[in-house]
Amino acid sequence: MAIGFEPSVAMKDADMIFGWVQDGQIVVMDTYSTGTYGPHPSDEEPGGTNDILAFAGKEENGYTVIEFKRNLDTGDQYDKAFKPGRR
Template sequence: MIAGKSKRHNKERGVKMKIAFSVLSIAAVFSGAAIAQDWQEVNVSGFTLRWATISATELSVELSAPTTGWVAVGFDPTAGMQDANILIGYVASGITEIRDDFGIAPTSHTADTTLGGTNDFTIDGGSESGGTTEIQFTIPLNSGDQYDRELITGNMYTVILARGPDGADDFTTYHEAYASTQIELWALALDSDTWGRIKTSI
């Protein structure tokens, strides 16, 4: 009788372990899907823009375009470049350079610091390879700078994209291509440490 109970107990234990393993496997699959969904992406006119909230107060952004010059993204303009919070950057000799600009007119922008504002971003990385430039950075959703635009999760925003000609490693050369799109900011925060890990998992 004891041996019979032992066999039945081991069998039941094995079934429970299989169920537990299956539950964990399903959870892992759904967890991976949730992580992948936290990054949003849009492709327009050769530009690739990816973004994700990494905390309740920060937005991480990745922008790439087919150029060896500068690339730029502007958030929430009112007309053309007017009033947009513009991040423009390039990669030269392996070093990523980014500047925080403000759209002072529909066809013009200048550095926030020139206007009396501040640079409100963190450079997360960048690369120039195969004729494509990519910049990665994080900005506050609300910097408090009058030359930035407050971004609220759950809202839709107009975003402008631009790139300079090949070799234009500066902030002033006239753009070679331009595009505009609409994006929504999801309120799905990621730990900032996952920047590289999540990027490669999608």
């Protein structure tokens, strides 16, 4: 699963979170889309930081649920700052 925030065009410049379940293990990545349709390197590759504070998830009965926690403003140039009341 993936969710992207505030791209400039299509997926370019989006702050993205990827998550999945593999062999019963939960994987969550803090990434950034460098092109219109990718690639999506981890924030750490170009010099940013992994700002996921906590995560959990499960795969059950054909459904996947991923949860993550991060600060609204991480200070990382590859993360978008979320502001209350803004869509």
